[in-house]
Amino acid sequence: MWRFMWVRTLSKRFLSLLAVALLSAVTAWGFPQFTTRENAIHLAEILENSRFRDLKVESVFVKNRTEDEYYLQALLEDGSSRDWLLDRIYEWTLTDQLRLTSNTALIFPFPDSTEFKVFDKNRFYQQALTSQVYLKRFAEHDILEGRTLPLGIRRFRLLEPGEESRFATDRFGHRYRYVLEMENGMREILTYPMAYDILHQGDLIERPGQDQDVYRRTYKVRDMVALPRQLEDEIRSIYRFGVEVFFDRPITLSQRLFPFQVVEQNLRDPETGMRRNQFYVQIVFPNTEKIRDVPGFRTLEYLRFVEIVTDVEHQQRVFLRAQVNPDIFELPPYVEITNRNSVIVYFFSVTDQSVTRYQQPVDDTVSVDLPRSVVRMRGEESVFEQFYLRAVEQIRAAQRQQDAHLKIQTYIASLDTLQEASLSATSDAQVSQSLKQRDVLLKLLPELIINNTQRKVLESTSRDEQLSDDLRLELLRHLLVAARFAPLPQHRRKVETLQNILR
Template sequence: MWDRISNKLLVLGGLLLLGLLFQGSVQAFPEYTSRENAIRLADVLDKGFFRGSRITSVFVKNRGEDEYYLQAILDDGSSRLWTLDSIYDWSKNDDLILSGNRALIFPVAGSTEFDILYKNDFYRMVLQATAYLKIFGPHDPMEGKNIQMAIRKFRIIDFGEEGSYSTDEMGHRYRFVLELENGIREFLTYYDAYRLFQTGAFINPSEGEVVHRRPYQVRELAEVDRHLEDELHNIWSFGVEVIFDRPVELLSEQFGYQIVEQNLRDPETGKRRNQFFVNVIFPNTIKNRDVPGFRNLDYLSYVEIVTDVEHQMRVMLRAQVNPEALELPPFVEVTDRNSVIIHFFSVTDQSIARRKDFMQSRSPMTMAGSLISPDGPQSPFELEYLKAVELIRSAQRQPDTHLKVETYLGAIEALRKSSMQAENDAQITQALKQRDVLLKVLPEMIISNSQMSILALQQSGQQVTEENRKQLQLQLNFARKHAVTDEQLQKIESLLNILK
């Protein structure tokens, strides 16, 4: 008996090992590359850094026809033989750093062809942009759809803060955080930055283009009665009207849908069984209160609005359905009365695989070293950064709250200009860090200044001059963009209404 058990264990172990070897062979990155690619890569790696040691020279070597790899000489005198799979792995973390504030990118999975992310160019693009063109990627039910969202701020994840060594599913370390005005936070790797730079995802929309700044809020659901849609083909339709807090500026094609199959407990029988659900996906939308649904609606059951827990600022109109009754997808109609109508006919199946968003809390950043050269400010960055520091100091000494706010706003503009002139990660990190400190305190300060200014005028019986009105409105609009609580937003809206 023990012999039989041992034989079974050996067979099982062999199968597992074979499976692992097969999986590894499928996913393995090539060790060698072409001669031309190796020569180009050697030139890129030269004068960079490998695990803290400077790369003094790189040579191309081969072991056969069109199987080339590299030999690197480091400043400590050591010589290293580097295959392409090792270089690929090192490029995903900080074992291998290029000179000139660049990053090595392998844009095609499983290919040794590479490209370069010029980080300074990327920083300038994102810092000049006012909007982010979000294109939903693979394994997302919204794949291929896009939406323009206003940028709140961009920053670099500082090494040492919590989550600074987190990676995506391919092992690429997260480097940047892009915060949008609607509350979404996008965590980006160097590969993400390269891809977004190549596709021009950071933009300045022209006047009149729709840019989403805050999420829509679902208020209630209403039934749309069954009616004959196509008399010739005997097609009937019915629907659900989703009512929002304000007019919806999304387009019909910006909504998504999917059919999912789940093994759940039947609410009526208590037994587990496979059940099908149709999900109509609303981007840039939240549900912050209870919204009653419907127990039955034609061939749909348990119709309700649910929060999409796997994606930020998304909700779904969810309903249990018999997939055999469906042949056509639902149609989304955006109305002119603060609502969207989902017309149901039939639907088709789609993939239900979904990528989870990376979410990580921030912690205070640390900064080492001086940003100003010993001989005094000379570079464009140093001049603008020093100007910002002087404005901050001036504001701190300013007793007049209104002038204090205006000076702080000037400091933020100087920090923006300095970040545009940054030459390395340390400079841009510190400039953005100082900006974030001001953005944290300014909304409350602006609210207080506006309240005091309006109260003083009311008590004296004076009217607000047009110049003062415009100044206060500009300040309040700035505060609205960077407010962090609902209470602040309510106060800002109230003050803006007074100033109309």
């Protein structure tokens, strides 16, 4: 019995010590108790004539513990005087025990900083009730972070008493207060700090501009079709295939609003029924709904189980999702918005990546940059980007060209443009990028030029005709390029022979 009581006594002491330790940890790692002198003076001015619970705050004084640690002392209307540490003030703002005058609210936007703001609720109401457009800014950790989407506002309202308990608080303890409902079915549940940011960032727009797209309804997915594999870049032997997703109306969203991510999920394998970690590539379609069954594809080149799925974590958003082996997923997908109510997502392959070898490691892949997406335009283009993008377009035009002679001319023009890009580069990375593209072209051009010149000479000989002077001079100019960059001696000998024939 005595042993049992002794154990209980030790347990109580241990629990007491543990509670003290936890309390100390909260004090050490929670909201700061003290602030700077300037911040304390400003806060004291704000809290004059406020109400603490049911009592009016008559006066607020600034006190300090050290030269850098300041707090407040409040004199209430009942004659009592209290020391107010900053962590207690922060707590009272969260629970509405401390209220400012003129329908304003004291907010601390950051849970680890004594920096504060005064939120003018009346001004926010006026703006919210008269605005037609809400500029939604996608939050931190969202794949769409940093992007915006203008949405038509349906109505603004305050949370009703029953709703407050359902939505409770955000992760920082701020209560949800308002609901901003959109015409497309989305809604934003707002705290005071969120409403403050919306107001001061100008995200509530009374009247949109004439040229501004405002999204008042979602896009509805109708169908999707597979696009067959075809040569994308003959220089590097890159192939492309794709999925075209059709919608109920033309797409006016910008290309930046269709990012992709590769995620690892523990899901049940459709073939075996066993749960295991699997990798998926997901292309985001914002402001979009899937309202009916859209058949997918079991396999598409190296992709498996290609389908449209609803994003359960975000409103009015779907994914084009496919299972993928990350070891062979080397080039990022590319999104193209068409004029036929569809979006095409292109995928690329640089080696044989068929699903029959899905579990096999790929040792002979070549990591390359795709010309189409090598420069991402954000803001105003630099001089380098202008030249480099022009070279990319010239290369793509050459690849589409069926006439070998015109193809060579366009390739040579792209070499000149790449030279201008290199001269206008402002960093090592830019110089390296343009020169790498140039070197790839120079490996290809000599043999193309030799084959084309031989064909032109044979055609004229078979018809017993002379080459025109203009064509002969063009071929000689081409051969000068081939002679300069021919990689092998036999190539250089062929160039010399052809030059002698043309001269």
